[in-house]
Amino acid sequence: MVSNQAREVLVTRGTDRHVCRLDVSGTRDEVILEFDGPAGYLEFPGYDVLDALVKLRASLEKDGWLLAVQGARLNAHASRMMRDMADGKRVYLMTGNRGPYPAADTLAPADPDQVGTLEEQARHVRAILDASLPPSRDDES
Template identity: 40%
Template sequence: MRRLRSEYRRVGTCLDSPVGETRLVVDRAIRLVVRDTGELDGGHLRGWWFLPGDGRPQVYRIELTANGSTYETSGPDMFDALVSLRRQIEPLGWLIALQGSRLDTYPSGMARDMGGGLKVYVMRPGRAATRADLVATLDDAEVAQLATVDEQRAYWDAWRTLDH
């Protein structure tokens, strides 16, 4: 694993804990969609996995830079951090074009606990999700597949009640 303490300083994130193991998970350009108009905009996404090394649980951190502003958040897994980021940008009318932002994707408890929420399942009505349905949370998604956090959660809740 690579130590990225200097990366945290460079992007302005201050960690109050001793240096532990850190891994850069994503550092690339992404697409943002203006929900009302469907217009595409660009942004830059960075995400880290950080294990403090002092017995505290791991932390997943995500940062979006777009239109001259930076939005950052963290969570116990990458999906949780992405949901928190989406809640910050949705009031601005933006959707982030990632697999973890699709209407029909959601992580299982095991994907969150064992895999850090780095993969989500594509949920198909009437069919149980299998390993073949796993996609990377931070991979690109088609604009037509995107949803708000609340829409995604409602779809997941409805999918769980279906016979599989």
């Protein structure tokens, strides 16, 4: 069960910064994020918190806004197991080192300098994952 939680979150676009309201409610099978900010009132359902967050971020990014939460950090990633266990409420904060990685609350505040677009985040996480893989036999020759 996802309890109803309201919080203030920061959104940024260049030098513009706005503190906005983000509400989380729902059940284990459906989460709803309600966002009231510079783009107006937005509501996104998802199968977990992270799924709904991705939808919210995609909508905000169309107007150049970035949401300053842990789940939007460039190095934030949630494995399928982590998502299942925590209903998408936790993400790993990956480093260049092999895990175990520290975990954080997906919607907790983050430094705006550490967040990026969905595309930037996917590239960054992929680079970390690729760097942590052992070299293939082809690389050894």
